[in-house]
Amino acid sequence: MLSPIVLVVLVLVTFVAAADLYKILDVHKSASEKDIRAAYKRLSKKYHPDKNKDPDAEDKFVDIARAYEVLSDPTKRQIYDRHGEEGLKAHEGGQHQPNPFDVFSSFFGGHHQQQTRRGPSSLTEFEVSLADIYQGANIDFMIKKRILCDHCRGSGAASDGDIHTCTGCNGAGVKLVKQQIFPGMFAQSQVTCNECNGRGKVIKKTCPHCQGHKVVDHTAHYTLDVTPGMPEGHEVVFEGEADESPDWEAGDVVLRVRSKKVKGSWRRKETSLYWKQTIGIDEALLGFEKNITHLDGHNVEIVRKGVTQPGFVQVVKGEGMPVFGNRDVKGDLFIEYSVILPVEVTPEMRRKLTEAFHSPSSTHDEL
Numbered sequence: 385m386l387s388p389i390v391l392v393v394l395v396l397v398t399f400v401a402a403a404d405l406y407k408i409l410d411v412h413k414s415a416s417e418k419d420i421r422a423a424y425k426r427l428s429k430k431y432h433p434d435k436n437k438d439p440d441a442e443d444k445f446v447d448i449a450r451a452y453e454v455l456s457d458p459t460k461r462q463i464y465d466r467h468g469e470e471g472l473k474a475h476e477g478g479q480h481q482p483n484p485f486d487v488f489s490s491f492f493g494g495h496h497q498q499q500t501r502r503g504p505s506s507l508t509e510f511e512v513s514l515a516d517i518y519q520g521a522n523i524d525f526m527i528k529k530r531i532l533c534d535h536c537r538g539s540g541a542a543s544d545g546d547i548h549t550c551t552g553c554n555g556a557g558v559k560l561v562k563q564q565i566f567p568g569m570f571a572q573s574q575v576t577c578n579e580c581n582g583r584g585k586v587i588k589k590t591c592p593h594c595q596g597h598k599v600v601d602h603t604a605h606y607t608l609d610v611t612p613g614m615p616e617g618h619e620v621v622f623e624g625e626a627d628e629s630p631d632w633e634a635g636d637v638v639l640r641v642r643s644k645k646v647k648g649s650w651r652r653k654e655t656s657l658y659w660k661q662t663i664g665i666d667e668a669l670l671g672f673e674k675n676i677t678h679l680d681g682h683n684v685e686i687v688r689k690g691v692t693q694p695g696f697v698q699v700v701k702g703e704g705m706p707v708f709g710n711r712d713v714k715g716d717l718f719i720e721y722s723v724i725l726p727v728e729v730t731p732e733m734r735r736k737l738t739e740a741f742h743s744p745s746s747t748h749d750e751l
């Protein structure tokens with residue numbers, strides 16, 4: 385709650401400020417939203433009573449907040465331009481004006497982005513090979529996007545002199561139209577200016593480079609830095625690299641990194657790696673020594689002595705994925721075996737196998 389004394393001060397200030405809100409912010413009447421933000425940023429810091437001990441600083445600070453509050457709001461700005469402080473008061477209908485210190489803290493309190501409109505961000509699923517996630521990699525890619533025309537810097541006009549205030553609405557972007565609702569009875573309503581489509585400005589000669597579109601197509605090149613062990617679905621943000629427009633601050637390009645699934649190859653779950661290995665029946669029964677070529681080409685030597693059951697999973701410690709952010713530490717490798725039987729048994733082999741399995745010393749299970 386504001387104390388009555390402060391209220392009186394505010395009201396007085398309002399009358400004083402009625403002189404010119406533009407002068408208070410030290411900006412031209414045609415100042416852009418950006419100019420107004422910049423002016424507020426500069427002046428509000430300069431006159432903040434915490435820093436400026438001049439006795440007039442606080443009054444000045446209050447004026448600046450009020451001017452910014454009105455001129456940064458397109459509706460209020462239009463009303464002020466056309467009907468002055470009186471019109472504004474009618475519009476606000478005796479509502480409390482925001483506390484100048486709240487205006488200040490919401491401006492500087494990290495809410496920067498909310499003040500300027502943010503353009504759309506893009507999210508792209510980006511598949512990389514498991515080998516790249518294992519070893520780390522730099523992957524070049526391209527994005528087709530729109531950038532501000534560098535000839536007109538996003539104005540759409542051939543030159544600054546080709547931008548004129550709309551004569552249809554005097555730059556307000558709206559027109560008042562009188563409509564007869566009953567014979568002799570008129571209502572006034574506000575419509576978007578048809579000459580400038582509400583922009584308040586018209587361009588006499590369009591920019592030859594972008595044909596007045598303000599933006600041009602562009603192919604931009606980037607490099608994605610895949611760090612070893614990057615988690616599935618990890619998002620890499622390229623800040624402010626989405627489509628540009630004079631109407632917004634460009635959004636982000638976000639890449640969601642995933643590993644390519646290759647059938648019959650390596651699988652990954654967090655820091656664990658999975659590999660399916662087929663072995664022959666001789667290897668399953670008698671044991672074997674083998675090398676598995678890892679994702680980066682190094683050999684993992686496996687030695688099995690004795691019987692390996694189909695579906696058996698062998699764990700090899702430290703041969704899994706690197707831990708994200710600590711590549712020297714690795715998870716485990718899980719090798720799952722399947723056993724391939726021969727398609728045919730030759731009579732010779734059959735005789736030998738029968739002998740081996742059916743000899744009195746064999747340990748054959750009757751299932």
Ligand SMILES: *[C@@H]1O[C@H](CO)[C@@H](O)[C@H](O)[C@H]1NC(C)=O
Binds near residue numbers: 674675
């Ligand atoms: C496996 O690879 C190592 C070298 O990395 C080699 O010394 C060894 O003989 C290989 N073993 C097999 C069974 O191929």
Ligand SMILES: [Zn+2]
Binds near residue numbers: 557584
């Ligand atoms: Zn107009």
Ligand SMILES: [Zn+2]
Binds near residue numbers: 535537541593598599
């Ligand atoms: Zn242009």
